[in-house]
Amino acid sequence: MEDNVRFTHVAVDVVQGKDTLFHIIYLATDYGTIRKVLSPLNQSTGSCLLEEIELFPPRKRQVIRSLLILHSRSELYVGVRDQVIKIPLKRCSYHKNREACVGARDPYCGWDMLLKKCTTLEESVRMSQWEQSISKCPVRNVTVDGGFGGWSSWSMCSHSDGGGSVGACLCRTRACDSPAPQCGGQQCHGISVEVANCSRNGAWTPWTSWSPCSTSCGIGFQVRQRSCSNPAPRHGGRVCVGQNREERYCNEHLPCPPHVYWSAWSPWERCNVPCGGGIQSRRRTCENGDDCPGCGQEYQSCNTLPCPELKKTTLGRRGLQ
Numbered sequence: 544m545e546d547n548v549r550f551t552h553v554a555v556d557v558v559q560g561k562d563t564l565f566h567i568i569y570l571a572t573d574y575g576t577i578r579k580v581l582s583p584l585n586q587s588t589g590s591c592l593l594e595e596i597e598l599f600p601p602r603k604r605q606v607i608r609s610l611l612i613l614h615s616r617s618e619l620y621v622g623v624r625d626q627v628i629k630i631p632l633k634r635c636s637y638h639k640n641r642e643a644c645v646g647a648r649d650p651y652c653g654w655d656m657l658l659k660k661c662t663t664l665e666e667s668v669r670m671s672q673w674e675q676s677i678s679k680c681p682v683r684n685v686t687v688d689g690g691f692g693g694w695s696s697w698s699m700c701s702h703s704d705g706g707g708s709v710g711a712c713l714c715r716t717r718a719c720d721s722p723a724p725q726c727g728g729q730q731c732h733g734i735s736v737e738v739a740n741c742s743r744n745g746a747w748t749p750w751t752s753w754s755p756c757s758t759s760c761g762i763g764f765q766v767r768q769r770s771c772s773n774p775a776p777r778h779g780g781r782v783c784v785g786q787n788r789e790e791r792y793c794n795e796h797l798p799c800p801p802h803v804y805w806s807a808w809s810p811w812e813r814c815n816v817p818c819g820g821g822i823q824s825r826r827r828t829c830e831n832g833d834d835c836p837g838c839g840q841e842y843q844s845c846n847t848l849p850c851p852e853l854k855k856t857t858l859g860r861r862g863l864q
Contacts, residue, residue, distance in 0.1 A: 549573040552610035554619065556632060558650040559664060561675040565650035567593075567632075569619055575604030577621065577630070581650065581680070591680035598628060635661040645674055648681035657806055689724035689731040693719050702741055710780060712741035745776035745783045753791070760799035766790050767782070801831040805839075814845035821846045 552571040557564055566582035568590070581591040598621060599605060606681035609622035612632070618733060619630040635652035638644035644654045644661035652661050653675035657668045667673040700714035719731035747769045757763035771783035806828045814821040823845040 550578075551607060554610045554612045556612050556614070559679060560637045561653060561664065561670065561673060565677065567650060569610060571610050571621070573606075575599060575607060575623075577610070577619075579678075579691070581648065591681075593647065593681065595632075596630060596815065598623070620628040633663045635663055635666075637661075641674070645676055646681055648677045648679070650675075650677060683795045688728040689719040690721045690728070691731050691735070692721040693717060693735065694737070697739070700738070702738065702827055710742040710744065711779075713739045732773040740778050742778040742780040743769040743774055743776060744780040746773045747771060747783050747785065747787075748773040750789070756793035758794055758799075759793055760797050762795045763793050764790050788808070803834050804830050805835050806830055808841075811845075816846055818846050818848055818850040820844060 549572070550570040551573055553571040556567045556569070558567055568580040570578040570580060570584060572578060577596040577598065578592060579594040579596060581593055582629070583590050598607075605623040607621055607622075607623060611620045611622075612618070613620060617632045619632055621628040621630060633651045635644070635649070638647055638649075638652060638661040639793045641654045641661075642650055651753055653661045653664065653667065653673045654660075655667045656672040656674060662673070664673060694717045695715045697713045697715050700712050702710055702712050714738050716738060721734065724730055749769045749770075750769050753765040753767050756765055766788060768788050771785060776782050809826045811823050814823045821844070822842055824840055824842045826840045828839060
């Protein structure tokens with residue numbers, strides 16, 4: 544371990560390994576982390592740094608004010624400014640495969656060959672099938688979570704719209720290399736590819752239903768329509784080919800019944816008297832049937848002026864001679 548690191552608190556645990564007892568020392572550093580250290584295995588080796596436990600993000604670290612192991616619960620209690628943090632002593636589930644489990648050289652942990660996972664000795668099915676090898680210090684790898692680098696420049700790329708049509712886009716990428724994840728560190732979270740301004744070819748919507756016929760009888764027409772919006776073309780994509788409207792005849796085999804209507808009125812007939820009030824009439828006929836509403840003949844008065852009076856003249860006999 545480095546000589547220039549100062550430790551503020553210490554706690555010690557005794558662990559039963561597969562073949563012997565081990566002493567694990569927890570050291571609180573002055574910069575807010577905890578170092579998990581395996582005491583010297585023999586006179587020829589020094590202590591082994593098994594793990595450095597980060598309690599907080601690097602820029603939000605707090606001073607550790609107390610450190611205590613509660614053996615009955617197998618937990619390490621860390622006191623900081625405004626809280627107490629519990630850390631399990633047995634962290635075997637962090638090792639996901641045999642190589643990581645055995646290579647960690649952690650006295651709490653071993654590889655259970657029956658369960659196929661990293662377990663504590665107490666959790667193992669059978670000690671003879673529990674593998675642990677602590678003869679030297681582990682090759683300690685520092686876990687590093689990945690971080691994205693900068694975006695590349697925009698460049699042309701292609702895409703498929705899922706219907707067999709390929710369009711052109713602008714794309715840019717970024718890599719999880721600043722830093723790259725190491726030793727089990729987390730992969731970058733987020734998108735690594737951005738796509739913009741994709742050209743998209745237009746496609747027709749389904750035809751609408753035919754509209755009602757324009758006539759109730761006799762030849763008429765119907766229309767149906769569609770639009771180039773499924774999807775609509777964009778960013779230089781091709782427009783739809785074909786018509787957006789169709790028409791067809793309808794009711795061509797449903798002739799209309801003849802149209803029944805009145806003819807024009809005839810001229811008024813001669814008045815039946817020359818004076819003194821008479822009557823005259825005029826007529827019209829129902830064409831294409833006899834169901835026309837109304838009357839086929841109408842009357843009006845005529846020559847309503849009174850007739851002149853006739854004066855009788857008596858001549859004497861003298862006048863007859």
